[in-house]
Amino acid sequence: MLNKALIENVLSAALTTGGDFSEVFVEDRYTNNMHHQAGKLEKSLSGRDFGVGIRIFKGLQSVYAYTNEFSEEGLLKAAKKAAEALQGAKSEENIILPMEKEIIQTAHPIQFMPNSVEKSRKLAVLRNANDIVTNYDPSISQAIVRLVDEEQNVLIANSEGTFVEDKRVRNRLAIAAIATDGTDMQMGFYGPGALQGFEFIEGLDLNHYAKEAARIAVTMLHADPAPSGKFPVIIDNEFGGVIFHEACGHGLEAAAVAKNNSVFANKVGEKVASDLVTYIDDGTITNEWGSINIDDEGEKARKNVLIENGILKGYMIDKFNGRRMGAESTGSGRRESYKFAPTSRMTNTYVAPGKSTPEEIIANTEYGIYAKYMDGGSVNPSTGDYNFAINEAYLVKDGKIDKPIKGATLVGNGAKTIQKVDMVGNNLGHGAGMCGASSGSIPVNVGQPMLRVSEITVGGRETK
Template sequence: MKCAFHAAQAFSGTSTIDLIPLKKELAQILHPISMYPRDVEKKRKIDFLKKASEYAQNYHSSIQQVYVRYVDAEQQVLIANSEGKYIEDTRVRSRFVIQSIAAEDNKLQAGFYAPGSSKGFEFLEHLDLQHYAHEASRIAVTMLNASPCPSGKFPVIIDNEFGGVLFHEACGHGLEASAVAKNNSVFANRIGEKVASDIVTYIDDGTLPNEWGSINIDDEGEHSRKNILIENGILKGYLIDKLNGRRMDAESTGSSRRESYRFAPTSRMTNTYIAPGKSTREDIISNTENGIYAKYMGGGQVDPATGDYNFAIMEAYLVKDGKLGKPVRGATLIGNGPTTIKHIDMIGNNLSHGAGMCGASSGSIPVNVGQPMLRVSEITVGGSEGGN
């Protein structure tokens, strides 16, 4: 009421405002829920977490600590605007998080996994808890005895699933209209230009059934859709919200998102991924003579205006003569996103997605990042061992 009062005081004299009657729409339910989390007793959820903790703890004697968490959320959305739009939606998401800590001879290493879905409790019921628990512990145990990673420029194989976080950060943000409309992106004003390798097709698709970053409608009431951003290396489009769309003289792509009503919506990603190619995992590894294999990516930093990035690798291996070698620790990828996507020379056929949270001006929102296994012909690798 206070905001409405102050807005009314901004008008002087008499003004005529044409009122457009609200017309209610129905949001198409693309991501059905079978077990709403609110209907599941807490003990049932706790029992699952205890079981996951036991799986992780019992994996190896060096596992000293296990952290498990289950998060579920139900968000009610109502959008009414001056264009006459009136639409409601309910968003339900569930996520399982596990971290294992291995310790030996004063050394500590962590392994982490955090799958999520736009589902209710059925997500946890059908989740392979043992697999994810064992993976978190396996990563920690494996890296405990890893050798220091060499530094230098190498071909780098990046595995599928959460490997896509590198391109989400280094390229995806540069394709959002919030950056493009202000010319704060290296991709601004380049529609139709070649910006990536011929084998790269980059997609954002909020309609993927029950995926973590999926939505029925965006936060301006536009229906979710599949947006092809880069096709066979050619820049085809951007992720556009209404405000920046007016600045760009372009239509919304159903990409306006926000954490809650406390934030103004803006262009954001949903499920963003590199489309699968034709190579097998075995092809990519066997055709790499001397490189680094990044099995699981860690955190990183990126400058969205330039695409310059710095990413840690949680689990990495040397590749020698077309075969996987010993595990290495302390590996960091240093490069530039627009340059890196031009140097992708092999893409696998094993597309998979990984869940994450993305923070920006409109808050923290769930997003999927994804890709098949792929190879970049050369990336600078910062390691814990000098030289190569």
């Protein structure tokens, strides 16, 4: 994407003011975005992103510059301008990269590259999903189905001799169903994705995914307003893992830990969660949505155990925050694109399975909330306060699932919530999502088996 001599010159130019580490990230990405709504293909957009990010460290200072003015002159100018920000003493550095660039052999097999597949084949999938949703029930007013695929080619080189190229291919189908009874409108959503080619999309069991989206919307249309108060909450598997992502995952990222802006800082070896909780971030799971071969700093993906039986084992660490912590990278440096400096982020994060069956968990709950499908949420990492919405929820009464409820939001404090996990199921499942933070919006999986938290504050419209 850029030749070796030019990269060496840019890496060297970046170190002329006393920097001790420089890095070049080159990205060439092709994206297709198809949007099918109200029975029609409304949008089909193709694009090419291309740009270069240059990063310099000097001790605990970090400078980032990015541009798509990719001429030698443009890049050297950007590197020098970035270096000037460090205002250090002039020095001469001559970075020499290894002779051979390392080309990553992917651990995530790809059969059909996005741009090799005719768009009419993609359209057929969109239409199929649309039909399944709209035929599900007369109250379904609309299906919105989107297919996004991309091929991201990256080259990462740094002054420590990393010189590596990787290709990431992702496909995601997002199915939304809207149901209405004339006054109320409810939405159901399912969005499977993978680090894989078009074969993933064609292989999807649309009868399952599209029907589930439709079923959620229709069910919620007939739901009563959620009660508010403090209840035991049962959270189902797959995307239910978003509670741990918000309540716990973000607080275990070095970006928060390095500056003690996390309730989990300086607590390795201590008990931070219920004994039932083992929490893992694993970027190596074959073809999963959040998986990577290498992170965006060129480090190999790995499996990081974060919490084991309630004891904090470690964090997710990128190179820069690792400096402040005196710790090595854990292969967790990620970014949306060349427009972002990388920072520590999650990949596929999940709660390890326990011993209870889902039936036992429900049967053991006298009165509570069952969150079957979660929506998104957010967290303030320095306090650990989180919030998130439930897409499909039910009341649980006398050990049985009772009527559906809508408009429920869960709020609480992450550090407290993970101590209150009192049952963990055996049905681990992963769900695809996009996670937004300082290094942009990136694909991540959240995951867990069904689990129960003894008490969470639920906010609904019905006050006691």
